[in-house]
Amino acid sequence: MVEYNDTLNQTFKALSDPTRRAMLESLRTGPKTIGALAEPLAISFAATSKHIGILEDAALIRREKRGRERICHLQRGQLDEAQAWLDRHAAFWSGALDALETALKEEDERDE
Amino acid sequence: MVEYNDTLNQTFKALSDPTRRAMLESLRTGPKTIGALAEPLAISFAATSKHIGILEDAALIRREKRGRERICHLQRGQLDEAQAWLDRHAAFWSGALDALETALKEEDERDE
DNA sequence: TTGATATTCAACTTTTTGGTTGAATAAAAT
DNA sequence: ATTTTATTCAACCAAAAAGTTGAATATCAA
Incomplete structure (x- = not known):
């Protein structure tokens, strides 16, 4: 593979999935829990959690621990x-x- | 899956592969044949041809038939x-x- | 015509991705 | 203390993506 610029690649990969873009769009209206993000998407919590992990790795979101909930906030990343x-x-x-x-x-x- | 806007998705998907981005970057300096595009990428002609197909479907390039060669030109697409x-x-x-x-x-x- | 060159096609393999389920963990509510 | 709720983890599965090889096609050059 080519792979000359890893962080750019991570950003584009993170953005290439429609579910993840929908999550980012949803977070534009304000921070949300994993549950709140999962609800309109018709996928499991686990799947949602994985997507959030990918977005977090790309620094496009930040996960804040709040009791038993995780609150997701948008981040600029790259x-x-x-x-x-x-x-x-x-x-x-x-x-x-x-x-x-x-x-x-x-x-x-x-x-x- | 979410899939609310198919052409946006196609564009992001096309751009999410580093090999394809490298091809697009290379074409910024002018039109090139499949062979010329494949050469610096260390992948086969067939693989290159497939990538080009994906970029063409996303309207990010246009393939011009010129004798036995195909000349690839950039296109704005979406x-x-x-x-x-x-x-x-x-x-x-x-x-x-x-x-x-x-x-x-x-x-x-x-x-x- | 024959041979070389450029590209595509078809069949196939490997790797990656997006999803699932069920158990584990941790905090909140009863 | 027990149960419910929110999330993650681990193991797994299916489909998609990216690659290969070798044959097919078409054009150019001898």
């Missing part, structure tokens, strides 16, 4: 890396050297 | 849907009602 990838790719159509391209190139020179 | 999802999600952190949020809400009212 969302911006995924956004940057898409923006850079989309820049292909808006001309090779527009504002975004130059901005991203400058970023590269600073960060890498 | 890239903007994926971008919109990420932007909307990222908007969670930049405050509930900033410019992007309102823009997206207006878009919803028009399109859906």
